[in-house]
Amino acid sequence: MTIPTRTAAQALAQQKADHAKPPRPPSVPIALAATAVALPDTRTEIQKYLDEIAPAAVVGRLVKFSKDGQFVTTDDGEPISDVAEFVVLADETLVGWIKFRGPGEPPDRVMGVLYGGFKMPPRDTLGDDDQSTWSNGLNGLPEDPWRHQVYVVLQNVESGELYTYIASSQTARRSVGHLLRHYDRMRRTHPDEYPIVRLKAGGFQHRDERVGWVATPAFAAVGRRPKDGTAQPDTSRATDFEDAVPF
Numbered sequence: 001m002t003i004p005t006r007t008a009a010q011a012l013a014q015q016k017a018d019h020a021k022p023p024r025p026p027s028v029p030i031a032l033a034a035t036a037v038a039l040p041d042t043r044t045e046i047q048k049y050l051d052e053i054a055p056a057a058v059v060g061r062l063v064k065f066s067k068d069g070q071f072v073t074t075d076d077g078e079p080i081s082d083v084a085e086f087v088v089l090a091d092e093t094l095v096g097w098i099k100f101r102g103p104g105e106p107p108d109r110v111m112g113v114l115y116g117g118f119k120m121p122p123r124d125t126l127g128d129d130d131q132s133t134w135s136n137g138l139n140g141l142p143e144d145p146w147r148h149q150v151y152v153v154l155q156n157v158e159s160g161e162l163y164t165y166i167a168s169s170q171t172a173r174r175s176v177g178h179l180l181r182h183y184d185r186m187r188r189t190h191p192d193e194y195p196i197v198r199l200k201a202g203g204f205q206h207r208d209e210r211v212g213w214v215a216t217p218a219f220a221a222v223g224r225r226p227k228d229g230t231a232q233p234d235t236s237r238a239t240d241f242e243d244a245v246p247f
Contacts, residue, residue, distance in 0.1 A: 060162025069215030086154040094151035196223040
């Protein structure tokens with residue numbers, strides 16, 4: 001199938017615009033003034049109109065880590081090659097909480113750009129604390145309606161196509177955390193560059209033998225690229241990092 005694409009600048013501008021708007025109020029009123037930084041609404045009238053008729057929280061195509069231990073694109077289920085290289089547009093990383101509602105209803109979000117000054121509010125400020133009202137999850141136990149998510153924007157080095165990987169599980173967020181720690185170290189020595197990674201499968205042996213091997217997403221750093229995008233990515237052996245992300 002043919003997937004429509006946009007330029008990186010257009011897609012990232014829309015993402016920032018989406019999250020500049022205040023989140024839809026959840027079922028229990030909350031006060032976030034002391035914990036969240038309000039972002040100015042810099043959208044054009046066209047962007048405002050498009051946000052009204054087609055709201056979006058994902059830049060480009062959505063990527064997930066499947067149960068069988070592969071990164072795949074969700075629109076067609078196709079696996080992503082583990083030698084394909086992606087620029088991590090780390091400055092656009094979104095973090096926060098999301099609460100899903102009924103079918104056809106947009107979710108509630110309390111999210112912002114991590115490197116844009118957003119401070120993620122504590123879970124106990126969101127309400128919905130009565131576990132007796134929670135729906136049961138896949139394990140049959142009450143599941144918190146608010147989920148901690150991290151959105152990582154990736155750009156394919158070869159095609160320029162944009163993707164978003166959403167980390168929801170604890171293991172996925174930990175993997176993204178390793179990646180962002182790598183980026184933080186890189187910012188001190190190469191502040192005008194982004195890391196280039198390959199999407200890999202890691203894992204660990206669960207302490208419960210009945211569970212066995214647990215596959216986890218991982219990001220292997222293989223190079224870096226100027227943020228302005230004007231130069232070709234440098235993935236030569238000479239630019240290998242000493243602080244490579246484990247996988």
